[in-house]
Amino acid sequence: MVLERLQQMASHLTGQAAEHHPFDPLTTSEIATAVEIVRREYNNVHFNAVSLEEPKKADMMRWVADPEHNAKPHRIADVVCIGRGSKVFDGLVDLTQGRIVKWELTEGVQPLITMEDLQIVETVARKDPKVIEQCGILGIPASDMHKVYCDPWTIGYDERFGSSVRLQQALMYYRPHPDDSQYTYPLDFCPIFDADQQKIIHIDIPKTRRPLNTAPPINYHAEAIKKEGGFRNDLKPINITQPEGVSFKLDGRTLTWQNWSVHIGFNYREGIVLSNITFNDKGNVRPVFWRMSLAEMVVPYGNPEHPHQRKHAFDLGEYGGGYMTNSLSLGCDCKGAIHYMDAAFVNKAGEPQTIKNAICLHEEDAGILFKHTDFRDDSCTVTRGRKMIISHVFTAANYEYCVYWILHQDGVIQLEIKLTGILNTYAMAPGEEAGPWGTEVYPGVNAHNHQHLFCLRLDSNIDGPENTVFQVDATRGEGEVGSEQNPYGNAFYAKKTMLETMSTGTSDYDGSTSRTWEMSNTNKLNAHSKKPVSYKLVSREVPSLLPKEGSLVWKRAGFARHAVHVTRYNDAQLHPAGRHVPQTSGSPSQGLPAWIAADPSGSLDNTDVVLWHTFGVTHFPSPEDYPVMPAEPMTVLLRPRNFFTSNPAMDVPPSYSSTPSQVAAGKSGIRGVVDSLSRLAFGGGQAKKASDDCGCK
Amino acid sequence: MVLERLQQMASHLTGQAAEHHPFDPLTTSEIATAVEIVRREYNNVHFNAVSLEEPKKADMMRWVADPEHNAKPHRIADVVCIGRGSKVFDGLVDLTQGRIVKWELTEGVQPLITMEDLQIVETVARKDPKVIEQCGILGIPASDMHKVYCDPWTIGYDERFGSSVRLQQALMYYRPHPDDSQYTYPLDFCPIFDADQQKIIHIDIPKTRRPLNTAPPINYHAEAIKKEGGFRNDLKPINITQPEGVSFKLDGRTLTWQNWSVHIGFNYREGIVLSNITFNDKGNVRPVFWRMSLAEMVVPYGNPEHPHQRKHAFDLGEYGGGYMTNSLSLGCDCKGAIHYMDAAFVNKAGEPQTIKNAICLHEEDAGILFKHTDFRDDSCTVTRGRKMIISHVFTAANYEYCVYWILHQDGVIQLEIKLTGILNTYAMAPGEEAGPWGTEVYPGVNAHNHQHLFCLRLDSNIDGPENTVFQVDATRGEGEVGSEQNPYGNAFYAKKTMLETMSTGTSDYDGSTSRTWEMSNTNKLNAHSKKPVSYKLVSREVPSLLPKEGSLVWKRAGFARHAVHVTRYNDAQLHPAGRHVPQTSGSPSQGLPAWIAADPSGSLDNTDVVLWHTFGVTHFPSPEDYPVMPAEPMTVLLRPRNFFTSNPAMDVPPSYSSTPSQVAAGKSGIRGVVDSLSRLAFGGGQAKKASDDCGCK
Ligand SMILES: [Co+2]
Ligand SMILES: [Co+2]
Structure with a gap:
């Protein structure tokens, strides 16, 4: 046990696994090797990025399915260099072979700002x-x-x-x-x-x-x-402890927890990347998502005066969510029993750099997972949930983005993002009014209206890569009140509309129909419901892109034109606003619009597809946000629907469970994993006896 | 300290305060007294409800403002009795005077089902x-x-x-x-x-x-x-403790915590009622909400076959969220340091009944409250948040509703509702398909489509009772791209539309404009922004009522026709589907539609208004929901906007805070309230030293 821990510490806390998983980020030594190989041939460049070129999906799927009989994908470094006169070189270095396999001068682009x-x-x-x-x-x-x-x-x-x-x-x-x-x-x-x-x-x-x-x-x-008078002194500590250790395990960077398995990657651009997400369904390891990441964002500001239209940062594509990531601290950013992973990057001079504690892994109590009481006899089962959180925090100049990827025991995957940090502000002339394009959040300080729009890239793998996406709208039944098909007017159903081709595979948000989107495997029906096994995207913070059609933001941030775009899978399509985003004019649009234009009639039906979801908030600042913003959370859920044949968390030990026959016999039920440390607030500190406290009556 | 605790235990754990606050629910002895007074004159009745008739708002506001010079409102019992032949009597018993002050036979109504x-x-x-x-x-x-x-x-x-x-x-x-x-x-x-x-x-x-x-x-x-193979055994305990006690205080049923003060009431119908909610803004106690409760709900089912159109329970108005409330257990329903409050009701025979531990009060860690790092020097402040949760859980036959009223340090009030329990199910004939009106969640089990629609009653008191409600839509600036007023097409602003009169004071949800609603005091402008002090209702789970106009549900559940209704304050208007809901025909509609029809041109501008917000989910069942549903959460936020002149939580002690000059001088910053118990997951159990762990670098 101790040995296992020491091995984990040795091999993984350092990020220097003896044997790399093909999805592992490049280690510092791999970065150094890549730089050395480049330097042999190109000495007059500085480094913008050296990161993992992820394996081709087809190769990787073969290897994952049968690692003994398929070649392990090579370790390849994706290298961006800048030479004299801002010349940009895109290269690939095969680290397994120790050679440059691609080196191209790319004209007219600017790699991100480090x-x-x-x-x-x-x-x-x-x-x-x-x-x-x-x-x-x-x-x-x-x-x-x-x-x-x-x-x-x-x-x-x-x-x-x-x-x-x-x-x-x-x-x-x-x-x-x-x-x-x-x-x-x-x-x-x-x-x-x-x-x-x-x-x-x-x-x-x-x-x-x-x-x-x-x-x-x-x-x-x-x-x-x-x-100013000091801190409030009436806040008593809350301690969160796991005396028996955590419930998750790591094999390299592959996390297993509560039937989930997921590889945790990280790159300079997207930050956390989750790959090969599977769920062990009663012994059957079922693929759910092949890859999941925040692929891009844009923060357009809404003041029409020149040059504020230029304020629309693509924080991932133009700066890098990984590059800007914080080094996290025990008890500050996360509480309890924490495992950290470091992140390795290159600097301009080609030296490997490490951000310690870039990724935080920890569990949290999640409140009631399920509960039911029979009103006849008060027999009851109540079970508490747990969640597994994989997080990082990055600082984009004034703003902070806290990104939490959360696994739940019931098969739900949640992405929570908290916005905090400081508002971008602008000066005010005497007598000038901040409105309607901004708010005077403090005397003489104008905080402009803006949006935070995130693009979530979902490469679904719902029981396999051939998936189909449906728009789902809660819809009233046909026929007026009194008609034969709807005699009482109460009929309603889930109307599903398939997203059929690249050019028609877009969908906007409709709150009034509680619109969701389902990623389905139409080849596999749920044994009970006979509906396709699916994961449903539930996202409710989905503003429209407010800069108008034809505006610079609209042209550059093609991904933000619709809540959902679906594309056919393509290894080269990771960045929905383009590979090199700074100073793109949007004429033509890079990324998503270009890919769609290249294959407008490409079928999305029952094939390997990627769903791009743009969500976020429109932020009208107010003085409460200043001088530092209380964190504002936002959530996207991926919920299994018709994926399991029953609640997949029923075997989580209950806090308490009694049956009608136990109640009838005057027996108490089963007291499960209730901690013995919960106390009455004003009981003088003693816990009441378990027999008094538990049970549902 | 011990004495204080004992006093609190004696007077409040029992619900038998020596001196009642006028908002306190009736105690068991008050219920007994009311029954006794009724029995003197009316012996042939059974009791449906005996609960607090809340004081008239005007009287109560006077008393709250100056309890020494204004009469304390009498304790009055609202009594509903049923006599022979289902005759319904609505009575009021003045407990202070010891007499019946109203006794009326009410024809054609049915009080709720106990x-x-x-x-x-x-x-x-x-x-x-x-x-x-x-x-x-x-x-x-x-x-x-x-x-x-x-x-x-x-x-x-x-x-x-x-x-x-x-x-x-x-x-x-x-x-x-x-x-x-x-x-x-x-x-x-x-x-x-x-x-x-x-x-x-x-x-x-x-x-x-x-x-x-x-x-x-x-x-x-x-x-x-x-x-079936037993429970999973890989879940390690998480303990949550508050060794120094909780951070909240109770004076009777008035809770104070982190600048908040709120009276916690409870009745058989709405369950928890929060009254006289104020926020101490740097010594200035500012009213925020006068009263807040879940006032009604309806759960319409979408199967058109007779008699399923009758399935549309009004769980509060027809059964009572208080009557159905669970007795909660330490460590099961809530973890940590808990204070419970009991609930007292009458039974049919007129005897007082107590549900132990009906309400749970506890704190939880709330993650990062705010954080910012200066990218120049990594000087940083990170502060963790706390939340205060007032909750109850009620069982409505098959379903469970977990209701969490949450106060945050930044002035936000959150209502979270978790749905769990069991789906309502119906039989299937051999070969019958469940779709489109339901889902076969298990062989032979048809779970019908349904909605859970909640009506939140918000009696705002934003720096006083005279408030105005605005619909707020994120709106593109006028003028096309290239026009003078919108040269770059990027302009956008918050468009505010006043809800002016009772008949026009309704608003539907529009997700595409990120619609919110602001409750404002237009008489009082924020010193910095010059905008009215406001609280914003942010609610994103707002489905349309799917039963059609003219259907039974549409007629009976008038509150569900729009996301927002605003009415002029009236003491008698607490129940938006009527006082006695069972077997109402909806012709004419009770509650909200009737009140609006009675005063269609009544002004809502700068007067005492009530906002009724209907939100919820449309539930298309799937096998994952069976045989017991993993809890599905839903959140409504009330956020201060232009209410404070700066972030009101800046004086919460930070986990860590350093300044640029400290960094420049090589000094470490301030280590604040970080618990010393957080541990590395695989570090053998030892905490790293504080000096290693904290800080933001
Ligand atoms: Co913002
Ligand atoms: Co439901």
Whole structure:
């Protein structure tokens, strides 16, 4: 037992498994090897990304099905390099063979902006004479340029500069003191940074100038709260412990828990990737999803004034959710018994980097899993649920995204995302009103309306890769009240509409019909219901893309035009806004619209399909969100429907269970996994006796 | 401290406070007194309900504002009695004065069906010759009538019998063994029970007969699971403890916690009632909601065949969510440090009854409350949240409803409802298909499509009773892409539409605009945003009522016709489907439609208004839901918007907080309320040192 733990620690906490699973992220040594192989032939490049090129699905499915008789897929590194003059090279390095298998100069694209790219801009901006001049106009003397800060953003797309020069726009701020939140002091101008030349090439200056905010600082860090009267002292600790250890196991990066099995990958772009998700259904290991990830996002801002239309970050495709991921802490980000996984990346210089504790794995109590009491005799069964959470948190400049992939015992998979962090803010002129495009969240601070739109990529594998997607609408029966087919007017049913081809395989959200989407295997019917085995996508936070058709965001974020797109599976199609997203013009649209246009009549019926689901929130800021936002959660559910022949969690030990005959005989039922530590709040600390407490009566 | 606890135990665990708060439910002794006073004058009645007649709002608001100089409202019992010939008496007994102040014979109504009413039907049905005959037709010999069970339901409305005779419909089942789930063996006929005569007066028999199911039993209780191979054994305990006690306090039934104050009431009908909800905003106690409850629900079934149109239980108005409430158990229904409150009711004979542990109060960890990391230097603040949960669980025949009222530190109030229990089922003929109106969830078992629609009554008190409700839609800016007002096409804003009058004060759900509703005090603007202080209703599970306009359900459940109705406040308007719901015909509609019709042009602008919100789910059953449903959760949020001038939870002690200057000086930040018990899952059980673990880097 101890040996097993030590082995797990040795091989997996380090991310350096002796034997790689083909889905494992590249280790630091593999990254170093890939860089070394590239360097042999191309020495004048710096590295934008070195990450796992995932195996071809067909090869991988064969190997998963029968690893003894099929070749194990090679370890291949997907390499993005940038050479002189912002030349971009896309390469593949076969690590198994130790050679470059692809090396291409890709014209007219910009790979994503790394954290290193971001860090440079502030330093350059502070020294730039034109920036210093603009700061002076707002009342900041040149001697105070160390108090000027900037959040470098990708530029979106600016037709004045196009795509061939590597650019960032610098959202400018000021801090009276280094510990003051800069978001209270936005500056009104916007320098544009050229990464090649490492200089500011232009400054966008608004017609109406907005002077530096004169409001006092508002801060949320501990030092500030202590000055403001201190912390509340009436919050008693809640401890969560697992004295007998956790209920999950890891074999390398393959997690098994409560009939689930899932490989946990991670890359610089999507962050967590879950692969080969299966559910052990009474001994029958059934595939559910082949791969699941957040594939892209976009955060369009709704202020029409130039240059705010450029604020629509693709946080995954333009910065990388993995690159921006936080190193997590015990008891801070997650409580209880935690297992962490590290993440390995390359830096610009080609050196492997590690983010410690990038992924958190832990269990939580999930409340009542099921309960029923017979009203006749109060015989009762009550069973508590448990959930398994695989999470990471990433910081996108001002915002924080907390991503929780949650497995439930009843076969449900949940994706919860919490938004927190700080609002993006802009300056206000005296007398200016923030509305209708924003809200004055603090004096002189305008937080613009925006949307957070996430694209969830679901490569379903419902009892096999041949699946079909149906739109499902709760629909009234035909016939008016009094008609023969609907005499009482109460008839209703689930209307299913197949998404048939690539060009027609889209669906918008309809809350009034409680619209859901089912991923079904039409070749396999549920033994009882005779309906296809399915997983249902239940998602209720599904705003429309608010930038209009033809707008820059609409063109660049094709995935956000519909709540659901379905495509035929293609190994090369992972990124719904394109492989290289920064500075794409959207003419033509990259990613999803391009794939659909290439095969408009491609059938989606009973074939290997991928469902792309765009969901999120429209955020109209308010002062409650400032100076730091209380986390706002959002949930997407994947629920088994007609997949199991009965509730798959009935064998979870109950808290209590009694039968009518036990009640009739005056016997108590079975007391199960109830912890003996629950206490009455005001009982002086003693637990009541189990016999008093348990039971359902 | 110990004394305080003992006092609390003595006065409040028993529900027998020395000094009643005017919102406190009637105690057992008050119920006994009310019964005694009634009995003096009316001896030939039995009791349907004796519960608190809540004080008039105007009187109560005066008293709350200044209890020393205003009269404390009298304790008044609302009494419903049934006399011979199903005569219904509505009475009020002034307990302070010790006299009946109102006693009226109410014609043509039926008060709700109590648990005692329900219990009788099965006994009568088993002995009824016509029921025995029908059972015989299905193959059940007369000697097996003890194996026949019934779930008595309110009849809805059946025009053949009208409203003057007190009726129940008996949904019939069979159990091969007393411990088998009867829902696997539904019988196809439906006896109608007359409560006056205590006999079956009619049996509805379908044209096509459906024989008794021959499938083997499927059960979920512990004895059954043990026979089927036993429980899974890989689930390790999770313990939740509060060694220093809970963070909430109770003064009588008034809970204070994390700036919140709320009075916790309970009645036989709505279950939990939250009153006088205030938030202490930096010393300023601000009213938020005057009263909040689940006021009604309806569960319409979608099978058009007679008599299934009668299946549309109003679980609150026809049975009572309080009457059906479960007695809860430590560690089973809730874990950790729990405070329970009992509930007191009257029985038919006029005796006070107590349900122990009817309400559960406890805290839970709520994950990250807020977090932000500065990407420049990794200075960071991360703070964990806590929530306060006030819950009860009620059993409505086959279904269980778990109701969680949740207070959050950031000013959010959440209502979470979990559905669990067992599907209502019906028999199937050989070769019959369950679809499209239902699903065969187990061989021979047809679970019909249905909706669970809840009506949340919100008596807002946003900085005072004069409030206004706005429908809020995320809306694209005017002007096409390239136009002067929307040059880039990216403009969007929150479009607010006032609900102006009683007749126009309705709103349906629109998921595509992320529609929400704001309860605002237009007399008071947020100091920063200059927008009215508001609470926003965020609700995403809002199906349309699927029974058609003119159908029985549509007529009876007027509240379900729209997602939102707003009415002018009226003390008498608590029950949106009427005071006495059973056997209402819906012609005319009781409750909301009647109130609106009585005052169609009544202004809703800046006056005391009530918002009625109908939400829920449309449930298309599947085999996963059988034989017991994994809990399906649903959430409604009330979020402060422009109510506070900043995040109201900034003074919650952080897990960790560091500033840029601390980072620059090489100092670590503040380690706050992180528990020292969190552990690495595979670290051999030792916690890492705090200095290693905490911090955000
Ligand atoms: Co936001
Ligand atoms: Co249901």
